[in-house]
Every structure is written in structure tokens, then in C-alpha cells.
Amino acid sequence: MRPKTCxxxxxxxxxxxxxxxxxxxxxxxxxxxxxxxxxxxxxxxDRVEAAGGSAIAVQADVTNLAEVEAMRDEAHESFGPVDVLVNNAGITQDVRFTEMSHEEWDTVLDVHLDGTFHCTQAFYDDLADAEEGRLVNISSIIGKEGNFGQANYATAKAGIFGFTRTLALELASTGSTANCVAPGFVLTSMVEELPDDIKETIRADTPLGRLGTVEEIADVVTFLASDRSSFITGEVIDVNGGKDL
Structure with missing residues (x-):
């Protein structure tokens, strides 16, 4: 049995x-x-290979459909049809709404929404034809709660919820699934650069009293990407330390 291509x-x-x-x-x-x-x-x-998998790096701007299709072709050439697509690419351009330019609005929505659309469209046939294809979209707690200065980001992340649920319905007859993971505040380099008082406010506002780790998000995503998640589809899985309790 061949390894899954992701x-x-x-x-x-x-x-x-x-x-x-x-x-x-x-x-x-x-x-x-x-x-x-x-x-x-x-x-x-290098890290993927050290962990026990095989990997290639492929350049593609997800807002450019031609580049995404070229990435699909390279994936097919190297590993064959794709079983798992994780739409994770994202950016922020934070600014108060009254000062937000149309370009700042478009740029964030282009990456999160157009990028998710392009990649899912390019790999849809692979996922539908796979024995158990898996589409996993990465959203954010900000898509549910909103956040000051992030009208563009919150709107894009909220849109991914509806996109995921619709794709779950359209993929269901093929036996493949679509789910969404919505992380809370996670210790990435971007969050680590926040002032200490802001990080302390986030911790205090989180029932578990801490920020999440990249590994905790990855564990949930890889579960959804596995055969163990066969009867889960159309769900938004919150991984946020209980912030919405």
C-alpha cells in the first residue's frame, strides 16, 4: 500500500x-x-524526512491558479494522486477598519479565500477519487470572535467555515471528507513577538491558562487527515484552550 500523498x-x-x-x-x-x-x-x-516521511518543496502562490495547477502537476509527477489537502496558507495585514484600504482588504481575502478555492479546485478530483480523501482547512478563533484591527482576517477566516461545510456535502457521496480546524492563540514566532502584557492577557482569558503549541494543532490536523476520522465531516474543530466556554 502506497503512502498517503499530502x-x-x-x-x-x-x-x-x-x-x-x-x-x-x-x-x-x-x-x-x-x-x-x-x-x-x-x-x-529536511524535518519531514527526519521524521520518517518523504517530501518535496514546491513554490506556488496560492492566489495564482496557474501556479497552483503547476504544483498539482509536480505533486503527481513526484508522488502520484493527492489524498490529503491542508489549506493552511495565510497572511495578516492588521489595521483599524476606518483606515483599512481596499488593497489591504483584498490581499488578505485573496490569500485565505481565493487561495483555498484555487487549491481545493485543483486537487478536488484527486480527493474525490481517493479511497478516503481528506480536505482540512485551517481557520482561526478570530473567524468566530472577531478582533480589533482584523476585519479582513476575521471575514476571511469566517468564510472558510461555510466553504468547509459546503465541500463536506459535495464530497460526501465519494466517501471523502472536509473539516476545519480553528486554532486559538498558538506559540508561533508571530505570537512570541507580542508584548508580554498582551500575551499575559491572552493567557488570562484562556480557561487552560496558556497558549497552544504548534504540535497540538498538528496532532488534530493529522487525525482529521487519517483513516481514523472517517465518520467526521463538515466540522469546525476548535483548538483554543476553552476560550469559547
């Missing part, structure tokens, strides 16, 4: 890197997508 977008660092590495530990073949961080993507490939 595509993880935005996998050069942070949560995407953690997901790719964890899939490698499960023996998967992993396509490490990146937009511009070639050296960091190469490091992710």
Missing part, C-alpha cells in the same frame, strides 16, 4: 511546518508548499 500550503514555517512534519512522522509523502521562503521550505523538507 499537500500542505504555507508549510515553510509555523503551523504549516508543524503539520508537514507530523504527517511525515505518519509516513506520508508531503508536498511542502511555499510562496517565497525557499530556504525555510527546504528546512521543512
Amino acid at each position: 499537500v500542505v500550503t504555507g508549510a515553510s514555517k509555523g503551523i504549516g511546518r508543524g503539520i508537514a512534519e507530523r504527517l511525515g512522522a505518519d509516513g506520508c509523502d508531503v508536498v511542502v508548499n511555499y510562496r517565497s521562503s525557499e530556504a525555510a521550505a527546504a528546512e521543512t523538507v
